[in-house]
Amino acid sequence: xxxxxxxxxxxxxxxxxxxxxxxxxxxxxxxxxxxxxxxxxxxxxxxxxxxxxxxxxxxxxxxxxxxxxxxxxxxxxxxxxxxxxxxxxxxxxxxxxxxxxxxxxxxxxxxxxxxxxxxxxxxxxxxxxxxxxxxxxxxxxxxxxxxxxxxxxxxxxxxxxxxxxxxxxxxxxxxxxxxxxxxxxxxxxxxxxxxxxxxxxxxxxxxxxxxxxxxxxxxxxxxxxxxxxxxxxxxxxxxxxxxxxxxxxxxxxxxxxxxxxxxxxxxxxxxxxxxxxxxxxxxxxxxxxxxxxxxxxxxxxxxxxxxxxxxxxxxxxxxxxxxxxxxxxxxxxxxxxxxxxxxxxxxxxxxxxxxxxxxxxxxxxxxxxxxxxxxxxxxxxxxxxxxxxxxxxxxxxxxxxxxxxxxxxxxxxxxxxxxxxxxxxxxxxxxxxxxxxxxxxxxxxxxxxxxxxxxxxxxxxxxxxxxxxxxxxxxxxxxxxxxxxxxxxxxxxxxxxxxxxxxxxxxxxxxxxxxxxxxxxxxxxxxxxxxxxxxxxxxxxxxxxxxxxxxxxxxxxxxxxxxxxxxxxxxxxxxxxxxxxxxxxxxxxxxxxxxxxxxxxxxxxxxxxxxxxxxxxxxxxxxxxxxxxxxxxxxxxxxxxxxxxxxxxxxxxxxxxxxxxxxxxxxxxxxxxxxxxxxxxxxxxxxxxxxxxxxxxxxxxxxxxxxxxxxxxxxxxxxxxxxxxxxxxxxxxxxxxxxxxxxxxxxxxxxxxxxxxxxxxxxxxxxxxxxxxxxxxxx
Amino acid sequence: xxxxxxxxxxxxxxxxxxxxxxxxxxxxxxxxxxxxxxxxxxxxxxxxxxxxxxxxxxxxxxxxxxxxxxxxxxxxxxxxxxxxxxxxxxxxxxxxxxxxxxxxxxxxxxxxxxxxxxxxxxxxxxxxxxxxxxxxxxxxxxxxxxxxxxx
Numbered sequence: 001x002x003x004x005x006x007x008x009x010x011x012x013x014x015x016x017x018x019x020x021x022x023x024x025x026x027x028x029x030x031x032x033x034x035x036x037x038x039x040x041x042x043x044x045x046x047x048x049x050x051x052x053x054x055x056x057x058x059x060x061x062x063x064x065x066x067x068x069x070x071x072x073x074x075x076x077x078x079x080x081x082x083x084x085x086x087x088x089x090x091x092x093x094x095x096x097x098x099x100x101x102x103x104x105x106x107x108x109x110x111x112x113x114x115x116x117x118x119x120x121x122x123x124x125x126x127x128x129x130x131x132x133x134x135x136x137x138x139x140x141x142x143x144x145x146x147x148x149x150x151x152x153x154x155x156x157x158x159x160x161x162x163x164x165x166x167x168x169x170x171x172x173x174x175x176x177x178x179x180x181x182x183x184x185x186x187x188x189x190x191x192x193x194x195x196x197x198x199x200x201x202x203x204x205x206x207x208x209x210x211x212x213x214x215x216x217x218x219x220x221x222x223x224x225x226x227x228x229x230x231x232x233x234x235x236x237x238x239x240x241x242x243x244x245x246x247x248x249x250x251x252x253x254x255x256x257x258x259x260x261x262x263x264x265x266x267x268x269x270x271x272x273x274x275x276x277x278x279x280x281x282x283x284x285x286x287x288x289x290x291x292x293x294x295x296x297x298x299x300x301x302x303x304x305x306x307x308x309x310x311x312x313x314x315x316x317x318x319x320x321x322x323x324x325x326x327x328x329x330x331x332x333x334x335x336x337x338x339x340x341x342x343x344x345x346x347x348x349x350x351x352x353x354x355x356x357x358x359x360x361x362x363x364x365x366x367x368x369x370x371x372x373x374x375x376x377x378x379x380x381x382x383x384x385x386x387x388x389x390x391x392x393x394x395x396x397x398x399x400x401x402x403x404x405x406x407x408x409x410x411x412x413x414x415x416x417x418x419x420x421x422x423x424x425x426x427x428x429x430x431x432x433x434x435x436x437x438x439x440x441x442x443x444x445x446x447x448x449x450x451x452x453x454x455x456x457x458x459x460x461x462x463x464x465x466x467x468x469x470x471x472x473x474x475x476x477x478x479x480x481x482x483x484x485x486x487x488x489x490x491x492x493x494x495x496x497x498x499x500x501x502x503x504x505x506x507x508x509x510x511x512x513x514x515x516x517x518x519x520x521x522x523x524x525x526x527x528x529x530x531x532x533x534x535x536x537x538x539x540x541x542x543x544x545x546x547x548x549x550x551x552x553x554x555x556x557x558x559x560x561x562x563x564x565x566x567x568x569x570x571x572x573x574x575x576x577x578x579x580x581x582x583x584x585x586x587x588x589x590x591x592x593x594x595x596x597x598x599x600x601x602x603x604x605x606x607x608x609x610x611x612x613x614x615x616x617x618x619x620x621x622x623x624x625x626x627x628x629x630x631x632x633x634x635x636x637x638x639x640x641x642x643x644x645x646x647x648x649x650x651x652x653x654x655x656x657x658x659x660x661x662x663x664x665x666x667x668x669x670x671x672x673x674x675x676x677x678x679x680x681x682x683x684x685x686x687x688x689x690x691x692x693x694x695x696x697x698x699x700x701x702x703x704x705x706x707x708x709x710x711x712x713x714x715x716x717x718x719x720x721x722x723x724x725x726x727x728x729x730x731x732x733x734x735x736x737x738x739x740x741x742x743x744x745x746x747x748x749x750x751x752x753x754x755x756x757x758x759x760x761x762x763x764x765x766x767x768x769x770x771x772x773x774x775x776x777x778x779x
Numbered sequence: 780x781x782x783x784x785x786x787x788x789x790x791x792x793x794x795x796x797x798x799x800x801x802x803x804x805x806x807x808x809x810x811x812x813x814x815x816x817x818x819x820x821x822x823x824x825x826x827x828x829x830x831x832x833x834x835x836x837x838x839x840x841x842x843x844x845x846x847x848x849x850x851x852x853x854x855x856x857x858x859x860x861x862x863x864x865x866x867x868x869x870x871x872x873x874x875x876x877x878x879x880x881x882x883x884x885x886x887x888x889x890x891x892x893x894x895x896x897x898x899x900x901x902x903x904x905x906x907x908x909x910x911x912x913x914x915x916x917x918x919x920x921x922x923x924x925x926x927x928x929x930x
Binding site: 097378720 | 794796799800803806807808810811812813814815816817818819820822823825847852853854855864865868869872873874875876877878880881884902903904906907908909910911912913914915916917918919920922
């Protein structure tokens, strides 16, 4: 969702009614002997994207490994293609990074088209505006594509039925379909046999397309097995880092240690003496705003990755200083805490918090701090570029292929149409791979050396030179009456905004970030005020799985538990009291700017009944209130993000020496209509553990402008021995429109854990990470 | 210097600088990219391969040091343990992004080969060198137990 804010992104495919086009009627099909029918969804009223695009010829010279990811450009079809020999291909326009986009998208298309999902070929779309919005972020693939993908499948099915009706001279209404065949009593015609005739027919109007009734869904809503896993377990997969092109060389980059510094002097003698090193190449230095551009630095190009890494080690560079050279994250923590101790800019105001705090029978306050984090996908950023004349082709593990296409074109001074972005599988993304800088690096280096080049980021590059999740400080003050009933709630938050990466000097927390757990507070309190404080960035700030929800949910849900404690009430009961009676909460009425994750409030209201329901269900699943062994504690947290509602209960065991283990987790999600319950469950598991890992161990710190962590020894992540022993997920059955799934599991994890630690030990966690390097809670 | 390595039962002659880790010889020289780079310092396990049946981190193993040994990568992993592991992994969709899973499977197969009935503690000991940032640990543990039952 963030890309749309900062870039002239193509229209989302849901921004307008889907416009379904028969590509074959528009001159898209030219290959003699092979007929392919294509149906596409294009944004209406978008002249730029509604222009037929030239079809690239099938790619020759593709290396065997590239065959692992078949890109849709090897044929003209967009979302659905059918050949005369009855081969059906479905194209996935979003990136596959473990959230199971391949499986979910093909489930939806295959269901409405009525074909056998086990027999279809799945293709990965290249980055191109013709696919609508391809930004694989903000947990949007299903919620923004569900209806239009269903309509695409159903439109194709209707055209095949019409073609069969003409062939047989019968009324289309009398015909039905059965897994790839149009059926008329005992007569059957395969989709392949009908494809050519269907291609001559007009696409039905969207309003006339009949979608399957929910009860007739064959694949949607079913726990269909992953389409990627059988290949992964055999090592038959292709990630960005795995691409190989004929004649390719390998590069790593000595990035500037501090943002916007430049090489003052470079001595490459020792680097060039490393066996295998071919040359070094200075990339253009970056300047503010950082945007999506590469950082600059010196590329070391070699005959294999190891030689390039060794060459970089041997490179001697003296770097300039910049306005960021003074960044010290310990000092900055104090700056942020100062900021939230005085009044900030009101971002939401209901009633009169300051008056209500004065007249309250009891008040409490607390301050929270959460450090920078790294997304740290297991596959670091990697891209391969190859020039042919003035055109460049790139293979990359990107969450935003259209953004990479635009940024590469701008950096190289060539038209976007001369940039082809092939999207590989992603070895994790978590927001890092929404930034296309590494693709630009590959393009620039390849152009310089005149050969295909693969750029690999090492783990050190990934941690030191990425786009860090923002550091934040928050302060709360709450008032309650003599019975502990809440009367006033003040929330102040300060963090360098993501907007600082795109506008130099921007130090105002963005509306989108404020809406992630701050101004969208659902509590039923008569006086609520949310304020933001200004904070300047000294490193590149970017988004990480669930973005500002991470620190806001941590603090709000921890403070809710502090209020319960102050009121002398059970944490879960008090949380339900804060959520209050079933109603639609409307923060916009209190002056909050609400975009609702890009969706209408009519379709996706902030419904406190759903919040309360997941909370009660999670408590029930965890058997809240049971007697626990000594040293154990239960904590709960509930949060709405990406239009889904999640409540999580965590049980911890804290030993006398401060060692923390997690015997169990119970999590309940209401994501509206779900496409694949098995993968909603795996995303809840992974999202929750990602949140726990970051809360337990995660922190990037800076001294003299440089990130201090380098690799997994000092950037710690959860390992098997620290992993929870059990987790139970429950999905609420719902007919509501689909919400996000990849991210909503993360925000409640940290506060549920912190609240459990409080229950077990009486120690309140107000600063992250929870654990030191010795894996123990400081007691 | 040209060195001949025995990889997945096949002889491969490679010429790489002395000290080049097996990981980069596999990936860049031979084209076996199932073995992954995650850290380069033997901390994440994504590069795990079997050398004479034992799991090792190929990112810190010089290729010339395994000349003459039997090297098995995810692409060549076979046998009973491999079959039950793969089946267990598929049955409950263990992988998410899948990037670390070559290494997870190599470690898990070595564990099952040596200890067909691993306890939770055995699983912690054998698998804690393999990081999964998608945090599929719950399903890895469960699939190892399923595989152990099937063997």
